[in-house]
Amino acid sequence: MSFIGIFCLMMEIWLLKGFPVIKDSPVTFEDLQIILAFTYLSVFVLWARFAFIKPPRFGRRNAEKYVGYVGNIFISRNADSISVMLDEILYSIKEVVELASEIDKQNIKIEEKYANTLIALISDKLICRIMLDKHPILFSKIYELANEKEKFNMDLGLLSMNFITCALDNRESFIYRESNEFSSSYFSIFKPICSGIYDNYKIVNNYSFLLTPDINDADQDYEKWRAYLFLLNMSIKAFLESSDVDESTSFLHWPKFTVQSIFHSLKYIDSSNELNYRHDSFKTMQELSNFFNSTSKLTCAINVNGVSKRYVDDFLSCLLFEAITYASNISSDYKVRKFIQKRIVWDELYRTSGFIRDEDCIVLSKVNNLIYDKIKEIEKNPNVDSVEMLVYILFVLGLEPVSEGVYGKSWRALHIKVLNWCENKLSSILDRYPNIVLECFPENITYHSEIQELRFSYGNKYDPVCFKLTKGPDSET
Numbered sequence: 001m002s003f004i005g006i007f008c009l010m011m012e013i014w015l016l017k018g019f020p021v022i023k024d025s026p027v028t029f030e031d032l033q034i035i036l037a038f039t040y041l042s043v044f045v046l047w048a049r050f051a052f053i054k055p056p057r058f059g060r061r062n063a064e065k066y067v068g069y070v071g072n073i074f075i076s077r078n079a080d081s082i083s084v085m086l087d088e089i090l091y092s093i094k095e096v097v098e099l100a101s102e103i104d105k106q107n108i109k110i111e112e113k114y115a116n117t118l119i120a121l122i123s124d125k126l127i128c129r130i131m132l133d134k135h136p137i138l139f140s141k142i143y144e145l146a147n148e149k150e151k152f153n154m155d156l157g158l159l160s161m162n163f164i165t166c167a168l169d170n171r172e173s174f175i176y177r178e179s180n181e182f183s184s185s186y187f188s189i190f191k192p193i194c195s196g197i198y199d200n201y202k203i204v205n206n207y208s209f210l211l212t213p214d215i216n217d218a219d220q221d222y223e224k225w226r227a228y229l230f231l232l233n234m235s236i237k238a239f240l241e242s243s244d245v246d247e248s249t250s251f252l253h254w255p256k257f258t259v260q261s262i263f264h265s266l267k268y269i270d271s272s273n274e275l276n277y278r279h280d281s282f283k284t285m286q287e288l289s290n291f292f293n294s295t296s297k298l299t300c301a302i303n304v305n306g307v308s309k310r311y312v313d314d315f316l317s318c319l320l321f322e323a324i325t326y327a328s329n330i331s332s333d334y335k336v337r338k339f340i341q342k343r344i345v346w347d348e349l350y351r352t353s354g355f356i357r358d359e360d361c362i363v364l365s366k367v368n369n370l371i372y373d374k375i376k377e378i379e380k381n382p383n384v385d386s387v388e389m390l391v392y393i394l395f396v397l398g399l400e401p402v403s404e405g406v407y408g409k410s411w412r413a414l415h416i417k418v419l420n421w422c423e424n425k426l427s428s429i430l431d432r433y434p435n436i437v438l439e440c441f442p443e444n445i446t447y448h449s450e451i452q453e454l455r456f457s458y459g460n461k462y463d464p465v466c467f468k469l470t471k472g473p474d475s476e477t
Contacts, residue, residue, distance in 0.1 A: 328389050
């Protein structure tokens, strides 16, 4: 471009000064102007083509230079430059995925090494944040191509975790738009990005970090949990509908720990908070309850594979049991204990309509067995967890079983078994370990050793409920 400008200037000066020219030359001054104009236009078109229309692509021959240039742009941390670079990478992503090696491959070629490096570069958290804002389709394209080429063991763990974490932290991201039908009817129906990834069981099974974002234990942002549980529900639906399910599948192993972090936050609740349905913990548990409800509907579908249904039922029962276990460890004052153990965990989670509606009560039966087995551990070796589980059941359900009927049918049998066990076993254990009452029992449940009796108080206005224990040799229930 500079050469053309200088040549045009020299021609004008030559003409103005009247310097000699070739006599009878076939090329006139006007012809030279036309040639230079055409050359200028050609250079501009070529520049526009390589800059905007068809930028250079990543390939075997230019892999080193391409990655080096991308690295320099990313190191600058300039958001605008990085955004332009990500747009160019989008044109090459097919070649990148095609050349990238899988984790267990030996003797990696040089172009495969650079393809892996390029994926590592875009896995950076800052790059993921810019990609989420400007080019989210690039993320989905990577997994679409991985599925198309059946490459299910690429090193995409950090990219998956960082990108999904950024997406959950950003309320304007595609996840919130596609999970909220009131925000956008088109995106919530067709889910152009989420469905390409989370509706595919092979992808979520092999790239487990798609379901393990970095969420703080103390995070009670119920909208963030709603978005995450939306992704998890989509993945479970894809799993239940898949015909390629392996009996040894473990794709819900890591999501289980992610969801359990909800329960860790229960310890941050104290009596200074407003303990009602407006509390963030309560709203978060409502989102988990909705997830239980929608997932239980999926498992009740007629065409669900038996192996898949059992796996999901085990997953749900494990989560519910863990919620009860964490709640039973709460040893706060009566007000906080009642809000957490009864209002949040028992009423919102255990009594979730999806579990109650299931005719066989499979999930609740599993949970009831886990609870009773945990309580029975007191017989062999009294430990804090088993004692607190017993106290939890007594505190939430009281010392009188509910009458037969629709209400309470899912836990009535458990309650009766626990009370029978208490009647025959508890007295001798409490006499042997008196500190159990002092350290684990709430203020409204007392034990009177002289008359072998438990008392449950509902306040000063009501007479306490008394439950007589049997003193003597242990007997099986």
